[in-house]
Amino acid sequence: MNDAPATSPLGMPAVSTRFIAVWRRNLRVWRKLMLPSIFGNFGEPLLYLLALGYGFGRLVGDIGELPYMVFLASGIICSSAMNTASFEALYSAYTRMTVQRTWGAMLDAPLTVDDVALGEISWAATKALISSSAILVVAALLGLVGGWQAILVLPVILLTGFCFGACAMVITAVSRSYDFFLYYFTLVMTPMLLLSGVFFPLDQLPPLVAQGAFLLPLAHAVEIVRPLMLGGWPSGVALHLIVLAGYALVAFWAATLILRRRLMS
Amino acid sequence: MNRAEHTIIAETQSLTAVVRARGLCKRYGETDVVRGVDLDVRPGECFGLLGPNGAGKTTTLRMILGQTPPSGGELHVLGHPVPEQARRARRRIGVVPQMDNLDPDFTVRENLLTYASYFGLNGAALGERVDQLLAFANLDGRTREQIQALSGGMKRRLSLARALINEPDLVVLDEPSTGLDPQARQHIWQRLNTLVEQGRTLILTTHYMEEAERLCDRLAIIDHGTIIACDSPRNLVAAHIEPHVIELRGHDIGDWQTRGGALAARAERVGDTLLLYTRDPEPLLQALGGDPDQRYWHRPAGLEDVFLKLTGRELRD
Numbered sequence: 277m278n279d280a281p282a283t284s285p286l287g288m289p290a291v292s293t294r295f296i297a298v299w300r301r302n303l304r305v306w307r308k309l310m311l312p313s314i315f316g317n318f319g320e321p322l323l324y325l326l327a328l329g330y331g332f333g334r335l336v337g338d339i340g341e342l343p344y345m346v347f348l349a350s351g352i353i354c355s356s357a358m359n360t361a362s363f364e365a366l367y368s369a370y371t372r373m374t375v376q377r378t379w380g381a382m383l384d385a386p387l388t389v390d391d392v393a394l395g396e397i398s399w400a401a402t403k404a405l406i407s408s409s410a411i412l413v414v415a416a417l418l419g420l421v422g423g424w425q426a427i428l429v430l431p432v433i434l435l436t437g438f439c440f441g442a443c444a445m446v447i448t449a450v451s452r453s454y455d456f457f458l459y460y461f462t463l464v465m466t467p468m469l470l471l472s473g474v475f476f477p478l479d480q481l482p483p484l485v486a487q488g489a490f491l492l493p494l495a496h497a498v499e500i501v502r503p504l505m506l507g508g509w510p511s512g513v514a515l516h517l518i519v520l521a522g523y524a525l526v527a528f529w530a531a532t533l534i535l536r537r538r539l540m541s
Numbered sequence: 542m543n544r545a546e547h548t549i550i551a552e553t554q555s556l557t558a559v560v561r562a563r564g565l566c567k568r569y570g571e572t573d574v575v576r577g578v579d580l581d582v583r584p585g586e587c588f589g590l591l592g593p594n595g596a597g598k599t600t601t602l603r604m605i606l607g608q609t610p611p612s613g614g615e616l617h618v619l620g621h622p623v624p625e626q627a628r629r630a631r632r633r634i635g636v637v638p639q640m641d642n643l644d645p646d647f648t649v650r651e652n653l654l655t656y657a658s659y660f661g662l663n664g665a666a667l668g669e670r671v672d673q674l675l676a677f678a679n680l681d682g683r684t685r686e687q688i689q690a691l692s693g694g695m696k697r698r699l700s701l702a703r704a705l706i707n708e709p710d711l712v713v714l715d716e717p718s719t720g721l722d723p724q725a726r727q728h729i730w731q732r733l734n735t736l737v738e739q740g741r742t743l744i745l746t747t748h749y750m751e752e753a754e755r756l757c758d759r760l761a762i763i764d765h766g767t768i769i770a771c772d773s774p775r776n777l778v779a780a781h782i783e784p785h786v787i788e789l790r791g792h793d794i795g796d797w798q799t800r801g802g803a804l805a806a807r808a809e810r811v812g813d814t815l816l817l818y819t820r821d822p823e824p825l826l827q828a829l830g831g832d833p834d835q836r837y838w839h840r841p842a843g844l845e846d847v848f849l850k851l852t853g854r855e856l857r858d
Contacts, residue, residue, distance in 0.1 A: 297658045304655065305646040377642035383608060384636035385659035385707075386628045540609055541569070 289390040289532040298382060298395020299402070306403075317410035321352055325414065328475075339477060342506070346422075349415040350505040351474035353429060354436060354497040356411055357404035361437040362465060364400040365444035366457045372396075373448065379539070389536045397441040397528060404437025405430060415505070423507020432504070432520075436497040439520045442527035443493075449534035473498045493523045559584050559619060559711050559742045560605055566613035567600050567766075574600045576766040577614070584710075587733070587743040589757035591750075591848065593857040597766040598746040599639065602715055605744070606631060619710060632660065635704030639715040639746075641696045643688045643703070650675065650684040653703055660707045670706065677732065678702035694725025701732060712736060714745040718752055730756060750845040760844075764852045774844050781847045783807065783818040787825055788838045790814050797835065801825060811854060818842065 306313060325348065333344030372378035379392050412429060415421050447460045471485060472478075472494035478486040489495040496516035503510040510516070560582040567575040575597040582588045590598045603609045605618055607627020616623045618630040644652050653671045657663065675681045678698040683691070691699065697717065704712055717733070718726040733756055737743060747753050753760055754774045761771040770777055778784075783806045789797055794815045802808040804825045805817035819825060822839060829837050 294659075294661070297661070300658060301644075301655050304651070308646075376645055377638075377640065378644055378646075380638065381642040381644065381656065381703075382659055384606065384631070384638065385656065386631045386661075387659055388628060 287529075287533050287536070289394065289529060290388065291394060292388070292391055294387055295391040295394035295398065297387065298392050299398045301378075302396070302399040303402070314406075314410065317407045318414060321356055321407075321411040322414050324352055325349060325411075325418065325420075345418070346420045346506070347477075347502075348475065349411070349418075349420040350429075350502040351498055353408045353411050353415070353433065353505070354472075354494060354501050355469055355474045357408045357433045357436045357497070358440045358465070358469070358494055360407040361400040361404040361439075361441040362444040362460075364403050365396060365441040366448055366451075366460070367454065369396045369400070369445065370448045370451060370454065370457075373539075383539065389539050390532045393445055393528070393532050393535055397438055397445055397531070400441030400444065401434050401437035404440070405434050408433040408437075421505055421507070425504045425507050425509065429501050429504050432497060432500050432517075435517070435520050435524065436493070439493050439497075439524040439527070442524050442531060445531035446527050446534065449531050449538060468492050468494045471495075473502075490519075493520050496520055557584060558582060558617070560588075560744065561617045562601075562605075562614060563616075564614035565601070565604060565611050565616055567597070567604060567609065568612040574766055575604070575611075578763070578766070578768055580761065580768075582742060582744060583759075584742055585737070585740050586758040587737050587745070587756050589753045589760040590744065590746040590763055591748065591753050591760050591844075592746075592763035593748065593852055595857055596763045596852075598763055599715055601763070602713055602744070602746060606634065606636065606713065632707065633710045635707065635709035635712040637697075637700050637704045637712070637714040637717055639719065641700055643696060643699060645688045648685050648687055649680055649691070649699060652688065652699065653706055656703045657706045662707065670708075674702040674705055677705070677735075679728070692725075694721050694728070697721060697725065697729060698732075701729065705736075709741065711742045711744065714743065716746055716748070718747070718749065726752075750843060750848060754844050762848060762851055769851050770847070777847050778842055778844060781850060782842045783820050784842050785819050785822040786840050786842050786846060787817045787819070787822060787829070788814055788840070789817070789829075789835060790838075791834070791836045793832075793835060800828065804828060816846075818846070 325345065329345035329348050333348070336344045338344065339347045382392050383389065409430065412421070412426060416426070444460070447457060451457065471481065471489045472492065473489070474494070478489055478495065481489070496519045500510045500513060500516050558581045560580055562578055562580040565575055565578040565580070566573065578597070578601060590601060592598050600609065604611050604616060605623065607624040607630060610624050618627075619633050621627070621630040623630055644655060647655055650671060653674060654667070657667055657671070672681070675684055678701060680695060680699060680702070683695070688696065701717070714733075718729050721729065730752070733743060745756065757774060759771065759773050760777060761768045762777070763769070770781065772780065787801070787805070789801065790813060794810070794813065798808060798810060798815055801815065801817045805819040807818040809816045809818070817825060826839065829835060
């Protein structure tokens with residue numbers, strides 16, 4: 277296995293392939309509860325789609341030329357990736373760091389804080405991928421997918437999951453209790469969820485707010501995913517990907533810096 | 542001996558010593574937790590770090606494992622400079638932590654398999670190794686149990702088995718028998734002796750004198766971040782304390798403090814107990830024989846007497 281040096285300039289994360297062991301540990305645990313977990317992955321978005329799509333969609337009618345259900349499906353794929361990755365990197369990772377001391381055991385083995393953080397964030401991204409894949413299947417079965425391009429949503433979701441996993445890991449790194457996460461939900465995630473074009477198009481908002489939404493990553497994920505789901509091609513993909521990847525890398529870097537100070541001081 | 546010979550010897554020692562520390566320091570803000578520790582842990586020995594709470598034992602262990610960078614000094618573990626190459630060193634180290642951190646999401650056997658994966662170990666030989674370790678820890682009947690179902694002693698045995706998954710040259714144990722009942726403690730001690738017989742090097746922290754006396758070939762008594770004595774338990778007792786102790790309790794101690802103090806090499810008053818240390822107990826025992834009301838206890842001096850003499854008797858919180 278590749279053993280990266282213990283320190284690097286600017287405190288950049290020293291990445292090694294050993295992070296895979298952390299990712300696989302979480303996969304093993306997930307497999308034990310795979311059935312209920314997958315059931316939830318399918319069930320919850322199905323309920324959302326049906327309840328909001330039919331109930332709400334009748335009132336709303338079409339958005340542009342899209343039936344509301346179709347519009348909503350691509351939004352929920354993105355918001356589900358955000359929620360799933362964030363929950364995993366907040367509550368589950370924090371539990372493994374503090375209550376279960378799972379990370380402590382890993383750090384006694386030849387793993388570093390950077391390996392653990394990368395393994396956890398990759399796992400959060402994987403869970404985002406699993407849940408979004410389930411929604412994609414549901415959407416396809418309901419006839420809400422417009423073409424084969426929808427399959428390209430999956431790598432975008434993986435990046436989105438990594439991005440939100442890394443952002444959540446920063447919060448986990450500074451958090452002293454579970455309660456602290458509520459600030460993140462209230463001040464960051466909920467506004468982002470409501471203002472990123474998941475439930476309604478951004479052009480319904482005042483222009484300043486709509487532009488502001490693009491300072492945060494979720495709107496960029498939606499901008500790529502929605503055209504792909506309709507069987508078309510998104511525009512400005514490079515910029516959207518750069519924002520997602522930028523958030524991912526900066527947050528990963530910040531998370532490892534803070535975690536190293538917390539766990540290795 | 543000339544300078545060149547000195548250098549050669551120093552180099553050989555750094556190659557053979559399992560842990561070699563020079564002037565190791567750790568400072569947290571304004572507090573010096575470890576100040577200038579020199580250590581040479583020899584291959585195949587059981588080396589104890591003995592000290593009161595807050596003496597710097599656990600911090601020293603964490604520096605050895607590369608889990609906190611020293612504020613100063615030099616440190617080599619298994620020939621690797623630490624913390625620079627701590628990961629390489631940890632590949633050959635097994636750790637039994639002070640507080641159990643077994644993985645509650647896995648069964649007993651899965652815990653060993655998962656921990657092995659952190660070392661990059663897998664394959665057919667691993668299954669055999671896991672079975673051997675479960676037998677070593679007397680847990681072969683409980684391989685499919687959840688961690689929550691284990692007693693404290695079983696958890697500690699599993700922690701020890703887990704620490705051996707990578708066939709380590711060095712096993713580091715932070716208070717290995719704290720919180721265990723006597724049976725569980727005896728079992729752990731036997732297993733640790735087996736490890737030393739297998740040629741592994743052990744470093745353990747403890748504040749149990751009996752544990753230190755029974756297990757350790759050599760001990761460093763550490764207090765306020767410095768090593769104040771380092772030798773075999775027997776030599777420590779011989780060097781620092783008179784071999785006989787007579788403890789007196791009861792109503793009339795004040796009188797004996799002067800009488801006994803004259804017959805003993807050293808007298809110490811702790812609460813309502815008077816401790817008389819002496820090389821020749823006979824005159825004292827004769828004098829005490831003439832006072833049938835006085836309760837006393839004659840015992841050989843031990844490590845605890847050395848420890849309390851060197852670190853003092855005030856409570857540490």
